[in-house]
Amino acid sequence: MLNSCLFLNASHTMIQYNPKDWIIFIFRFHESDTFRRLIPMMIFIGLYAGGIAYLEIEYWKLADSSHVKNLSLIHTTVGFVLSLLLAYRTNTAYDRWWEGRKAWGGLVNNSRNLALKLSAYLTDDNDRAFFRKIIPAYAAVLSKHLLNEDVSKMLFEGLDLEIDHHKHHPNQVAKRLFQKANALYTTGKISGDQFFIINEELKSFTDVCGVCERIKNTPIPYSYSAFIKKFIFFYVITLPFGFVFSLGYYVIPVVVFIFYVLASLELIAEEIEDPFGTDTNDLPTPKMAANIKKHVEELL
Structure with a gap:
C-alpha cells in the first residue's frame, strides 16, 4: 500500500467558508486577506x-478658484x-x-472511470494491484510536478517504475501506464474492444497535464x-x-x-491567475490526488 501521508502533505489548504455568513467576512482578517x-x-x-x-x-x-x-x-x-x-x-x-479546476475535475472523473472499467475487465490480482497503485500515483506526481516539488521514491513502492528526475515526471508515469495496458491487450487479458474503450481515459491523463502546464507556464x-x-x-x-x-x-x-x-x-x-501554487486560494491538488487514491482503491 502506498503511504497515505505522501498524498496528504499539502503545503496549503483552501479556505473553507460559508458564503452566506456576512459577519465573519466583514470582521475576520485571514492571513491571505488583502x-x-x-x-x-x-x-x-x-x-x-x-x-x-x-x-x-x-x-x-489655495483658493477654491485654483485650477x-x-x-x-x-x-x-x-x-x-x-x-x-x-x-x-x-x-x-x-x-x-477555473480552467485548472475543470482540468483536475476531469482527472478525478477519468481516474474513477478507468478504475471502474479495469475492475470489470481484470481478474489477475497482480494486474489489479498495479493499476490500484499507478493510477493514483499519476495524480500525485502531477500535483508535485505543478508545485515544483521532488517526487519521493516511496511513491512508487511496489511498482516496476524508476523515475528519471531529469525527464518529465508525469510523462514517465503515463508511459508506464499505457505500456501495461498494451501488454494486457497483447497477452489476451483484455480484448481489442476493451483496450479501445479504456484508451480515452489513458489519453486524457496527458491532456490534463498539458492544460495545467499551459496555465502555469503562460503568465499574464x-x-x-x-x-x-x-x-x-x-x-x-x-x-x-x-x-x-x-x-x-x-x-x-x-x-x-x-x-x-x-x-x-x-x-x-x-x-x-496561477492556481497551482501554495497560496490559500490555490487549488488543493494534493488533496484531490488523495481523493483519487481513495476512490481507485475502493474500485480495485
Whole structure:
C-alpha cells in the first residue's frame, strides 16, 4: 500500500467558508486577506494624502478658484477606464483558475472511470494491484510536478517504475501506464474492444497535464500587469490634489479606501491567475490526488 501521508502533505489548504455568513467576512482578517498585505502601503498613502492636504490648506492656502481643483474631473474620466481594466484583469485571472479546476475535475472523473472499467475487465490480482497503485500515483506526481516539488521514491513502492528526475515526471508515469495496458491487450487479458474503450481515459491523463502546464507556464503578459500597477499608483497619488478642496482632511481616509479597493482587485487577480501554487486560494491538488487514491482503491 502506498503511504497515505505522501498524498496528504499539502503545503496549503483552501479556505473553507460559508458564503452566506456576512459577519465573519466583514470582521475576520485571514492571513491571505488583502487588507493585511496592504497595511504598509495604506499607511504610506494616508501619510502622503495628509501631507498634500496640509500643503494645500495650511501652507499654500489655495483658493477654491485654483485650477488644481479641476483635477477631480480627470479622475472621473480615467477612473472609468481603470475600472474596465481591473474587471477584465480579474475575469481573466478567474478563468485561468477555473480552467485548472475543470482540468483536475476531469482527472478525478477519468481516474474513477478507468478504475471502474479495469475492475470489470481484470481478474489477475497482480494486474489489479498495479493499476490500484499507478493510477493514483499519476495524480500525485502531477500535483508535485505543478508545485515544483521532488517526487519521493516511496511513491512508487511496489511498482516496476524508476523515475528519471531529469525527464518529465508525469510523462514517465503515463508511459508506464499505457505500456501495461498494451501488454494486457497483447497477452489476451483484455480484448481489442476493451483496450479501445479504456484508451480515452489513458489519453486524457496527458491532456490534463498539458492544460495545467499551459496555465502555469503562460503568465499574464508582463507589460499588461505592470501597466495596471502603475496606473493604480499614479491614479491614487494624484487623488488628494483635487479632492482636498471638497473633503479637506477627510481626503485621507477616502484616498486610503480607494487605494485599498483598487489594489485588492489586482492582488486577488495575481493570486488566482496561477492556481497551482501554495497560496490559500490555490487549488488543493494534493488533496484531490488523495481523493483519487481513495476512490481507485475502493474500485480495485
